[in-house]
């Protein structure tokens with residue numbers, strides 16, 4: 001069985017942390033966000049080539065060697081463009097482009113939701129060191145980094161492909177077998193989650 005293919009970071013998209021250059025180099029890509037929605041060219045959906053006006057730019061990385069920055073869209077969504085949910089774009093964009101947009105969405109979410117200190121309530125400012133993606137409280141020095149959320153994914157790669165290609169003629173035996181396989185895969189991943197929970201619990205209880 002081959003490894004599942006997810007539109008995650010690929011060699012074509014390399015995330016990076018650092019200062020946004022005052023003048024963007026030629027070919028740089030600017031990703032503009034309207035809340036959690038990314039602004040794309042419409043029909044067919046594609047990342048914009050032109051530099052849309054943004055506020056609070058963040059360095060995201062490089063895409064096919066070109067610098068990528070992202071920020072909140074300034075003004076209205078321009079003609080011929082659309083603000084779209086990342087889920088809807090997963091199959092519409094090349095994997096590396098989607099990975100860049102998804103990474104940018106996480107960075108902007110962290111930026112948007114950590115304007116004030118969770119400890120003392122005072123405003124936060126970007127960390128002085130541009131190599132550190134952190135927000136620092138001006139009052140108490142509390143630092144906030146983008147969140148890393150662990151997740152468990154069950155890949156039913158072969159089964160999903162089979163189901164997709166069987167557009168005509170449903171084989172009930174095959175469906176029943178698939179159902180059992182999916183159920184087992186689900187139970188196996190539930191067990192992984194349970195073991196992980198028990199492990200963390202044991203670690204926490206070590207004194």
Ligand SMILES: [Zn+2]
Nearest residue numbers: 117120137140
């Ligand atoms: Zn504080």
